[in-house]
Amino acid sequence: MTVISFARGAPAPELIPAADLAECAYAVARREGAKVFAYGPGGGYGPLREWVAEQHGVEPGRVVLTVGGLQGFVFYAAELLARRPGRVLVEAPTYDRPLKILAREGAEIVALPMDEEGLDPDALDAELGRSSSAPSFLYTIPTFQNPSGRTLSIERRRRLVEIAERHALPVLEDDPYGLVRFEGEPCPTLHELEGGGLVTYTSSFSKTAAPGLRTGYFVLPADEAGAFEERAVSTYISPPFLPQATIAEFIARGHFEPNLERVRAELKARRDAMLDALTRHFPASSSWSRPEGGYFLWLELGEGAGAAELAARAEAQGVTFVRGEDFFPQSSASGVTSARLAFSYERPERIAEGIERLANLL
Ligand SMILES: Cc1ncc(COP(=O)(O)O)c(C=O)c1O
Numbered sequence: 001m002t003v004i005s006f007a008r009g010a011p012a013p014e015l016i017p018a019a020d021l022a023e024c025a026y027a028v029a030r031r032e033g034a035k036v037f038a039y040g041p042g043g044g045y046g047p048l049r050e051w052v053a054e055q056h057g058v059e060p061g062r063v064v065l066t067v068g069g070l071q072g073f074v075f076y077a078a079e080l081l082a083r084r085p086g087r088v089l090v091e092a093p094t095y096d097r098p099l100k101i102l103a104r105e106g107a108e109i110v111a112l113p114m115d116e117e118g119l120d121p122d123a124l125d126a127e128l129g130r131s132s133s134a135p136s137f138l139y140t141i142p143t144f145q146n147p148s149g150r151t152l153s154i155e156r157r158r159r160l161v162e163i164a165e166r167h168a169l170p171v172l173e174d175d176p177y178g179l180v181r182f183e184g185e186p187c188p189t190l191h192e193l194e195g196g197g198l199v200t201y202t203s204s205f206s207k208t209a210a211p212g213l214r215t216g217y218f219v220l221p222a223d224e225a226g227a228f229e230e231r232a233v234s235t236y237i238s239p240p241f242l243p244q245a246t247i248a249e250f251i252a253r254g255h256f257e258p259n260l261e262r263v264r265a266e267l268k269a270r271r272d273a274m275l276d277a278l279t280r281h282f283p284a285s286s287s288w289s290r291p292e293g294g295y296f297l298w299l300e301l302g303e304g305a306g307a308a309e310l311a312a313r314a315e316a317q318g319v320t321f322v323r324g325e326d327f328f329p330q331s332s333a334s335g336v337t338s339a340r341l342a343f344s345y346e347r348p349e350r351i352a353e354g355i356e357r358l359a360n361l362l
Pocket of ligand 1: 009067068069070071095141146174176203204205206211215216
């Protein structure tokens with residue numbers, strides 16, 4: 001029995017445009033020669049930096065290409081905690097890896113509640129009014145959040161920006177899923193609404209091209225880009241240029257948008273298969289989010305149902321998922337009846353089968 005994975009927050013191999021990327025890699029390596037095999041600017045490959053800058057309406061010097069978005073999170077957190085020591089505000093639940101990084105940095109993590117419309121701005125405002133000491137920064141994933149699949153409503157985006165401006169609160173907007181929207185209208189980013197003075201925007205090519213290229217990017221406030229780039233230089237001297245140049249070539253050859261369309265259609269079919277199977281097989285006592293994009297949905301099993309115990313029994317039946325409690329700060333004891341289900345990795349028919357197997361264990 002092969003394992004059906006709802007745990008892997010990764011694109012399935014068939015979602016990766018490997019043949020086109022291979023041609024692009026070969027072409028740039030031949031054309032640019034030693035340039036892409038040498039050390040270079042810590043902020044990354046110039047033409048790709050320029051493309052990202054143009055997409056976000058900033059100077060290329062404000063863009064730093066990182067070795068994946070997560071590596072950039074390490075730089076950002078270290079820089080902000082050094083410059084503005086204080087508690088770090090996160091939404092709960094949130095992406096588990098930043099929680100681990102923040103704990104390792106010794107940061108005090110304050111988890112703010114969210115609901116179906118995303119982070120609760122009143123809770124943010126109250127937290128900022130609660131103490132006279134300013135927090136270091138807010139970390140938020142407003143669109144198709146990992147792990148919940150939820151999206152911050154436009155009203156709340158405006159409120160969040162207003163609150164951040166009133167308190168001069170730096171915000172890190174992590175948005176690797178925004179472009180993989182397969183339904184509904186796109187929302188303006190916090191970065192667009194605020195203008196990029198307080199909000200740092202980060203995304204990555206992991207979900208729009210391929211995660212193995214390890215290329216993420218940060219769009220930073222003008223006075224912060226230099227220090228951020230310096231952290232990159234003192235960590236790895238310069239990033240690998242071949243993957244970054246490969247992406248630039250992929251874009252220049254016109255592959256980016258058509259590939260995105262294909263990925264969106266695939267993800268929609270997978271999301272539909274998961275929603276359909278949940279509706280057919282899961283009891284009325286459970287509920288789930290209905291994301292219009294991204295990779296994940298959030299399952300509430302209902303009172304009295306332990307996700308940890310279900311995960312253990314499911315694994316024995318060849319189905320994996322991540323327990324909800326992994327996405328809350330340790331000791332919070334939240335998320336024990338919740339689960340993150342990724343629909344990005346399995347084909348629709350396997351998703352249907354996996355959900356039915358899970359339901360039979362309830
Ligand atoms: C919310 C979020 N941020 C950042 C990342 C990091 O992605 P990468 O380092 O591949 O760019 C992920 C990966 O799944 C993610 O879900």
